[in-house]
Amino acid sequence: MLARVSTAPTFKRLPRAVREQQMLDAAVKVFSRRGFHAASMDEIAEDAGISKPMVYAYLGTKEELFIAALHREGTRMMEAIAAVVGDNLPPDEQLWRGLRAFFGFVGAHRDGWAVLYRQARAEQRFAGELAEMRSRIIEVVAGMLGRAVEARSAHVDRREVREIDLEVMAYALVGASESLADWLADHPQADPEKTATRMMNVAWLGAAQLLAGDTWHPTDP
Amino acid sequence: MLARVSTAPTFKRLPRAVREQQMLDAAVKVFSRRGFHAASMDEIAEDAGISKPMVYAYLGTKEELFIAALHREGTRMMEAIAAVVGDNLPPDEQLWRGLRAFFGFVGAHRDGWAVLYRQARAEQRFAGELAEMRSRIIEVVAGMLGRAVEARSAHVDRREVREIDLEVMAYALVGASESLADWLADHPQADPEKTATRMMNVAWLGAAQLLAGDTWHPTDP
DNA sequence: GCGTAACCCTACGCACGAGTAGGTATGCTC
DNA sequence: GAGCATACCTACTCGTGCGTAGGGTTACGC
Structure with missing residues (x-):
């Protein structure tokens, strides 16, 4: 299913540095809300407005992401x-x-x-x-x-x-x-x-x- | 397979109060070694010299077990x-x-x-x-x-x-x-x-x- | 205007571990 | 010594979530 979900008008492609900061923002938010273990990479990715593999590509493992944050x-x-x-x-x-x-x-x-x-x-x-x-x-x-x-x-x-x-x-x-x-x-x-x-x-x-x-x-x- | 593992000479049946203390001992040990999430009920049970369902029967959920400890x-x-x-x-x-x-x-x-x-x-x-x-x-x-x-x-x-x-x-x-x-x-x-x-x-x-x-x-x- | 690199996705494999079903053995009571 | 409660077990189900395979799309250089 390739149909783009209709309610997402502007999917800007952003440079890496910007995305990384957004991911870190999301990571800080979710990690502190839920705790390290209960926080899921999916939720962090969603909160950052991006999909999970991007997080892995940019910031690595869950552990590495936490350390970065x-x-x-x-x-x-x-x-x-x-x-x-x-x-x-x-x-x-x-x-x-x-x-x-x-x-x-x-x-x-x-x-x-x-x-x-x-x-x-x-x-x-x-x-x-x-x-x-x-x-x-x-x-x-x-x-x-x-x-x-x-x-x-x-x-x-x-x-x-x-x-x-x-x-x-x-x-x-x-x-x-x-x-x-x-x-x-x-x-x-x-x-x-x-x-x-x-x-x-x-x-x-x-x-x-x-x-x-x-x-x-x-x-x- | 009902064969008793040979190296376990004395499987004493112990009263509940005693087992509970042993379980709590194990829980304290494993929870502090591994952290709440990384600690597995299996390891706690094994460390207490008992099987997992006993832990559930006596002390309840993992969360309740932690609180008890x-x-x-x-x-x-x-x-x-x-x-x-x-x-x-x-x-x-x-x-x-x-x-x-x-x-x-x-x-x-x-x-x-x-x-x-x-x-x-x-x-x-x-x-x-x-x-x-x-x-x-x-x-x-x-x-x-x-x-x-x-x-x-x-x-x-x-x-x-x-x-x-x-x-x-x-x-x-x-x-x-x-x-x-x-x-x-x-x-x-x-x-x-x-x-x-x-x-x-x-x-x-x-x-x-x-x-x-x-x-x-x-x-x- | 075409290659190529960077950006981004959906969809899965797979391991791990909480909690349970269903049954066996042992001691205590009368 | 029959009944029954209590102690105890093996062997599962099932959800969850990390990490990835494999492939699409936009921008930018030349």
Whole structure:
């Protein structure tokens, strides 16, 4: 049956680069709506206004498609953050701007990044890709904290804060932010700006104390 | 073909309660190894030393089985925490004990709770179950923080800390802990005790400042 | 104006895995 | 020791969805 379905007036042939973006848009949408496994390539193709073999031709396997989508969204997020975090600002200002950009981004794409990220975390086959992305973030945060230590090192008379401590703290902060990002995604009423402020409060006040050399220890070791 | 496979000397008939636990053990193991979707009921059944229809007869659908497994592990974790968090201890002591128990539990069951939880978060069909479990945890943490506020309310001259703030802070703390739990799971060398101490440092110092009425605010609003 | 490459399709093969039908064996009760 | 419930099995059905075979059509160079 070769009859063209009547309700499709303009079947524009589009260049590859454009189609790929449309496919990625569809992939992000469907993957986050349904989850990696429940998402079908057919639905993604249909949503992109194209047929399935095109998706395979351009972006490859379902797994590769997911990685491509995750990658694009992650890069966009990192860029959004990098755009506002200046190089030579004081650490708390950097952290604040970074958090604000992060929550702003997540809030603006409630069905995008956060959900994809959550998906990726559940499937161990994406562990590698994910670890790489996270380590980029951790690196940024740990860097900020490190500079904060430098800045205060004058009145810190104790041993240097070890790198592993910075890494663990960065992990905790990133984890807390991820969690609040989920909270944001689940509460459509919530205000990203306010959420960022709350996060900043917990993060910075705690970190500031710590970096100043103030620590808590158990009383009954 | 009715011939009994020779290498299976003791096919004990076991009472339902025992088999159910074995099945749940297997379910936890396979679900966390493979992920919810990639886990097959056949593999779970085989791992439990039983055939598939028995699993359906006792624990129902794959979805119900997963929920049962998640539930059991979650309850165990909550019990482990409740066992060490006394009722009338000072809040920081409670928080410390809770965190230590939490990381101890996660560290001891590296392929159990944390991975199941991650799985559940990715599939929106478990959203209800999950929300319930998480709210139990949040409630506990927010309760601790709330009592901490009470204890300090004497020298806090500002408006009461609102409940939503407590909830968001609890979220952040829980998220940070989950993240460090993942870190723990990924670093077999790491010491749960030390991790708990680090978490406590970030959490308590930050929370203490906040609860004392000390807040951070943006300089350029 | 014709070749050729890029774009795009319909229609299938095939594997995998959830859930079930229908039956067998074992222990417990009286 | 007969009846009956409970524990347990093998062997299917059937839907779903990934990935592909094989072929059509439009644009663009020359």
